Amino acid sequence: xxxxxxxxxxxxxxxxxxxxxxxxxxxxxxxxxxxxxxxxxxxxxxxxxxxxxxxxxxxxxxxxxxxxxxxxxxxxxxxxxxxxxxxxxxxxxxxxxxxxxxxxxxxxxxxxxxxxxxxxxxxxxxxxxxxxxxxxxxxxxxxxxxxxxxxxxxxxxxxxxxxxxxxxxxxxxxxxxxxxxxxxxxxxxxxxxxxxxxxxxxxxxxxxxxxxxxxxxxxxxxxxxxxxxxxxxxxxxxxxxxxxxxxxxxxxxxxxxxxxxxxxxxxxxxxxxxxxxxxxxxxxxxxxxxxxxxxxxxxxxxxxxxxxxxxxxxxxxxxxxxxxxxxxxxxxxxxxxxxxxxxxxxxxxxxxxxxxxxxxxxxxxxxxxxxxxxxxxxxxxxxxxxxxxxxxxxxxxxxxxxxxxxxxxx
Amino acid sequence: xxxxxxxxxxxxxxxxxxxxxxxxxxxxxxxxxxxxxxxxxxxxxxxxxxxxxxxxxxxxxxxxxxxxxxxxxxxxxxxxxxxxxxxxxxxxxxxxxxxxxxxxxxxxxxxxxxxxxxxxxxxxxxxxxxxxxxxxxxxxxxxxxxxxxxxxxxxxxxxxxxxxxxxxxxxxxxxxxxxxxxxxxxxxxxxxxxxxxxxxxxxxxxxxxxxxxxxxxxxxxxxxxxxxxxxxxxxxxxxxxxxxxxxxxxxxxxxxxxxxxxxxxxxxxxxxxxxxxxxxxxxxxxxxxxxxxxxx
Numbered sequence: 082x083x084x085x086x087x088x089x090x091x092x093x094x095x096x097x098x099x100x101x102x103x104x105x106x107x108x109x110x111x112x113x114x115x116x117x118x119x120x121x122x123x124x125x126x127x128x129x130x131x132x133x134x135x136x137x138x139x140x141x142x143x144x145x146x147x148x149x150x151x152x153x154x155x156x157x158x159x160x161x162x163x164x165x166x167x168x169x170x171x172x173x174x175x176x177x178x179x180x181x182x183x184x185x186x187x188x189x190x191x192x193x194x195x196x197x198x199x200x201x202x203x204x205x206x207x208x209x210x211x212x213x214x215x216x217x218x219x220x221x222x223x224x225x226x227x228x229x230x231x232x233x234x235x236x237x238x239x240x241x242x243x244x245x246x247x248x249x250x251x252x253x254x255x256x257x258x259x260x261x262x263x264x265x266x267x268x269x270x271x272x273x274x275x276x277x278x279x280x281x282x283x284x285x286x287x288x289x290x291x292x293x294x295x296x297x298x299x300x301x302x303x304x305x306x307x308x309x310x311x312x313x314x315x316x317x318x319x320x321x322x323x324x325x326x327x328x329x330x331x332x333x334x335x336x337x338x339x340x341x342x343x344x345x346x347x348x349x350x351x352x353x354x355x356x357x358x359x360x361x362x363x364x365x366x367x368x369x370x371x372x373x374x375x376x377x378x379x380x381x382x383x384x385x386x387x388x389x390x391x392x393x394x395x396x397x398x399x400x401x402x403x404x405x406x407x408x409x410x411x412x413x414x415x416x417x418x419x420x421x422x423x424x425x426x427x428x429x430x431x432x433x434x435x436x437x438x439x440x441x442x443x444x445x446x447x448x449x450x451x452x453x454x455x456x457x458x459x460x461x462x463x464x465x466x467x468x469x470x471x472x473x474x475x476x477x478x479x480x481x482x483x484x485x486x487x488x489x490x491x
Numbered sequence: 492x493x494x495x496x497x498x499x500x501x502x503x504x505x506x507x508x509x510x511x512x513x514x515x516x517x518x519x520x521x522x523x524x525x526x527x528x529x530x531x532x533x534x535x536x537x538x539x540x541x542x543x544x545x546x547x548x549x550x551x552x553x554x555x556x557x558x559x560x561x562x563x564x565x566x567x568x569x570x571x572x573x574x575x576x577x578x579x580x581x582x583x584x585x586x587x588x589x590x591x592x593x594x595x596x597x598x599x600x601x602x603x604x605x606x607x608x609x610x611x612x613x614x615x616x617x618x619x620x621x622x623x624x625x626x627x628x629x630x631x632x633x634x635x636x637x638x639x640x641x642x643x644x645x646x647x648x649x650x651x652x653x654x655x656x657x658x659x660x661x662x663x664x665x666x667x668x669x670x671x672x673x674x675x676x677x678x679x680x681x682x683x684x685x686x687x688x689x690x691x692x693x694x695x696x697x698x699x700x701x702x703x704x705x706x707x708x709x710x711x712x713x714x715x716x717x718x719x720x721x722x723x724x725x726x727x728x729x730x731x732x733x734x735x736x737x738x739x740x741x742x743x744x745x746x747x748x749x750x751x752x753x754x755x756x757x758x759x760x761x762x763x764x765x766x767x768x769x770x771x772x773x774x775x776x777x778x779x780x781x782x783x784x785x786x787x
Binding site: 095096102103105108114151154155157158170174175178179181183196197198199200201 | 526530531533534535537538542545610613615616617618619685686689692781782784785
């Protein structure tokens with residue numbers, strides 16, 4: 082196999098200006114262009130992508146992913162090292178970058194296409210295809226300033242997939258548009274892969290990388306932290322990100338416990354923790370076993386108490402709430418300290434940040450002893466591209482089978 | 492740090508991208524960079540010329556309106572109300588033939604100085620030769636120049652100014668002017684990314700420069716004056732050094748005076764400065780453009 086992209090020892094420094102002299106006047110008066118610090122956005126980055134290969138680049142915000150892409154496509158110039166590319170490179174760093182608002186969609190296809198490297202004759206030939214893919218037939222001759230951001234992105238992507246490159250470089254651009262369109266974009270990328278084109282992809286979301294990329298590099302503060310087969314690198318990356326996030330959430334919960342005093346009548350929550358298959362954590366995957374353990378304390382035996390737990394997603398959607406009311410009278414008399422466990426054998430929640438609330442109240446009067454609203458965060462990850470929403474509902478699809486169809490035709 | 496190097500590998504071993512099963516439309520040769528860049532330039536010039544007037548009722552006609560109006564106003568004012576006397580040609584014709592050259596220069600640089608900064612999104616997100624942004628602005632100023640030149644024809648007929656074979660030299664003089672304008676535009680466009688007040692300094696400089704260029708007055712009258720104050724001597728020296736002096740006077744010679752340029756040495760000097768400006772402008776632009784995406 083031949084090498085399509087070879088990156089060797091690339092370093093890129095940025096200047097972070099503390100004070101920047103943006104005018105000639107200031108620069109002359111102070112005899113310098115500003116006070117700045119140098120920041121190594123990339124250092125010692127090396128890798129190769131073979132023809133027809135697909136490389137994903139992952140890493141946290143500010144790890145240098147986009148800087149690396151911009152170096153590969155030639156927008157930024159590395160300070161050290163070399164980058165070689167073989168074949169036509171098409172870079173998709175932003176959909177519809179450079180659209181002119183007063184131009185119609187059609188005119189912008191020619192303008193944007195030309196800038197990205199498509200000759201007019203070629204665009205003439207694929208125009209119908211572009212329009213059809215973008216589903217903007219009715220709007221293609223209106224100025225793009227009248228477009229919604231979704232329409233804008235759709236047109237941008239439709240141009241992009243017709244670039245016909247040897248090497249496709251994609252920054253995270255697919256976060257826009259409705260889901261059906263996103264799905265078609267992914268299908269299109271899959272097809273380009275099948276056609277033997279080389280793909281380099283940066284994404285904050287890991288699912289597309291998992292789906293398309295065979296290899297992966299993990300950038301950490303400008304350096305290649307790991308490099309290898311995509312599933313392995315992603316798994317290690319996720320483990321670290323989850324561990325870090327989990328620790329952060331644990332310390333948040335710790336603060337809550339320190340700050341919040343016991344509730345009415347000395348009844349309170351001593352500690353709340355989440356447990357997964359491997360012990361305490363705050364990060365779960367869809368389908369993981371999930372336990373929420375509430376340690377409580379009371380001055381004496383706790384009679385007729387009700388424990389309530391609710392889950393709320395980040396955006397305020399109440400996902401689920403439950404109380405111990407359904408549990409039989411065993412709950413009516415509890416020891417002064419103890420653990421109450423809420424056990425979900427297979428967590429059906431989909432990707433998101435959730436917060437749990439805990440309320441202990443008197444089952445008889447309904448009066449609360451203690452209320453901890455949204456105090457306990459946990460994260461759910463799911464690696465599903467096709468199922469979205471709050472929860473994964475148990476489901477099964479039924480399609481007309483071949484046998485069935487035959488009987489209909491007969 | 493070691494040396495930086497971006498090498499594009501030879502294209503030969505690249506297998507042609509295979510065509511997908513349901514892909515339609517013509518396969519054309521996509522690797523011809525010259526043709527591609529021509530198309531980029533074409534689209535950018537088109538954008539420059541038409542986009543501004545979109546949404547207005549008369550559209551691109553606006554760009555015609557400007558030269559038509561100033562030509563009419565100048566002609567009426569200077570042939571009816573203020574009568575300057577320049578022997579050998581009607582004053583409006585003299586004035587407008589010099590202004591033709593001057594306006595091309597000022598339109599080029601005043602539009603170009605912002606041509607990179609004003610397209611920050613493109614520079615940061617699309618990889619293409621950014622020098623085209625500035626080249627396109629200068630070319631669109633050139634289109635306006637060509638329109639003005641055509642509009643000058645009825646004026647010449649109206650004032651009974653004969654057409655001379657010296658007009659054949661107009662393309663050469665225009666080329667000198669174009670090189671000078673483009674070089675200056677490239678340098679200013681690139682420098683303005685780093686120092687944002689270059690734009691304002693340019694506007695002021697254009698005002699001052701105008702009076703240091705024999706557009707409204709006649710070069711030969713200044714040069715013929717036998718003596719003068721110290722300030723006048725300095726002024727004369729500025730006229731000598733200013734390449735636009737010789738470009739403008741060549742325009743006046745071939746159009747208004749219907750004769751071959753009288754200051755040939757000056758024109759050669761202007762051509763040399765023009766070539767130098769172009770080379771320096773391209774070099775400066777290429778040098779500074781390495782960090783455009785960071786500075787914007």
